[in-house]
Amino acid sequence: MKPSSETTSQDRLREAGIRITGPRLRIYDYLQTHRTHPTCDVIYKDLKSDDGSLSLASVYNVTEKLAEAGLINELISPDGQKHYDGVIDFHGHFFCKECGKIMDVSCCKDFLPDELEGARVDSMSLIMSGICHDCMG
Ligand SMILES: [Zn+2]
Numbered sequence: 610m611k612p613s614s615e616t617t618s619q620d621r622l623r624e625a626g627i628r629i630t631g632p633r634l635r636i637y638d639y640l641q642t643h644r645t646h647p648t649c650d651v652i653y654k655d656l657k658s659d660d661g662s663l664s665l666a667s668v669y670n671v672t673e674k675l676a677e678a679g680l681i682n683e684l685i686s687p688d689g690q691k692h693y694d695g696v697i698d699f700h701g702h703f704f705c706k707e708c709g710k711i712m713d714v715s716c717c718k719d720f721l722p723d724e725l726e727g728a729r730v731d732s733m734s735l736i737m738s739g740i741c742h743d744c745m746g
């Protein structure tokens with residue numbers, strides 16, 4: 610049992626005004642625990658065994674809905690595929706061109722270029738690509 614002071618997935622969905630359904634909760638939970646930036650295909654393949662009634666179309670619908678509500682982030686890899694991220698705190702991403710892995714990269718949110726001094730910045734993203742440690746051998 611989780612301590613009652615901890616916000617549960619249900620609470621977060623409810624706060625975002627999302628009606629709770631089995632697939633929504635399962636997919637949201639999955640993204641909270643799998644920090645690999647999966648595509649809909651991967652989410653579907655992993656969850657299908659627990660939930661035989663889950664369809665790929667519902668995975669697409671649910672991820673879109675959760676992203677719209679700001680509960681998860683959508684990111685597009687250099688090959689044009691959509692990936693989903695359950696971590697919405699600001700961080701950057703590094704795409705490995707060799708193995709396709711997407712790593713979280715910490716970066717400073719407070720960095721503001723001189724050109725934007727005095728302006729308001731609402732969003733920012735940091736995307737890098739290259740060859741990861743593993744693929745560098
Ligand atoms: Zn790699």
Ligand SMILES: [Zn+2]
Pocket residue numbers: 646694696700701702712713
């Ligand atoms: Zn991430």
